[in-house]
């Protein structure tokens with residue numbers, strides 16, 4: 623039996639349609655400010671896609687471009703100005719930053735109420751405490767929604783995440799734990815990952831290694847979420863070998879068309895949430 627395709631593009635479009643309707647009724651366009659430093663090719667593509675998607679739903683974006691020679695102080699000042707600007711609802715800093723810049727210092731400068739990427743320690747800490755952060759990182763939140771389309775009740779599920787990054791693996795583990803899953807986070811130093819994934823009801827691959835997960839890594843009927851975006855022989859592919867696993871898994875996200883579109887849709891949703899938060903008292 624071939625696995626059900628979890629269609630991220632479709633779900634993302636329905637989120638964006640709903641947002642477009644909401645935005646059309648607002649007195650003012652919500653605004654997302656994007657900080658991009660240097661000329662990383664993948665980052666430039668991601669930023670372009672975010673701006674395009676925002677345009678399509680009537681959300682305003684302002685791009686702040688900096689040369690890779692920019693100093694940390696200059697960036698901190700720019701973020702301070704955005705924090706203080708009432709017209710700015712959401713701020714994101716496209717990662718990765720050049721190695722000479724302290725990513726944490728820059729992210730920590732963003733006002734948590736405008737931190738629509740959900741990376742500020744206030745937001746990650748509140749998530750960790752199972753309280754209400756202002757924002758949850760878009761990729762893990764999008765993944766939760768994708769999983770729920772095929773598995774509405776997550777309680778007691780055994781989930782293995784491959785990859786422990788700050789932007790995907792760790793917040794996702796917390797979200798799953800908060801939904802009563804048993805979560806194993808694996809990383810580059812984990813031994814015998816295959817032994818762990820073979821027992822999992824759900825496997826999320828977010829490590830950036832093309833086609834790492836093969837058929838003999840998963841159990842029959844597992845749900846597979848592929849976060850990876852890799853370029854292999856001129857083509858985009860994920861961290862899961864789609865062709866190899868599709869007859870064993872019960873459901874799987876494609877690459878492209880799975881997690882990627884959801885990440886953008888949730889970022890836009892977070893920006894509209896930010897607008898609503900900041901304009902609450904004026905309603």
Ligand code: NAD
Nearest residue numbers: 761785786787790809810828829830849850851881882885
């Ligand atoms: P990262 O480099 O910050 O972290 C990678 C993690 O994977 C680390 O914890 C590392 O230890 C682990 N890892 C690396 N090789 C491994 C291996 N062979 N076995 C087990 N674990 C291994 O990466 P990231 O920013 O979290 O991104 C991971 C992948 O997801 C990349 O391909 C990235 O492009 C993609 N990504 C996609 C989206 C999206 O919206 N679809 C969003 C973010 C990241």
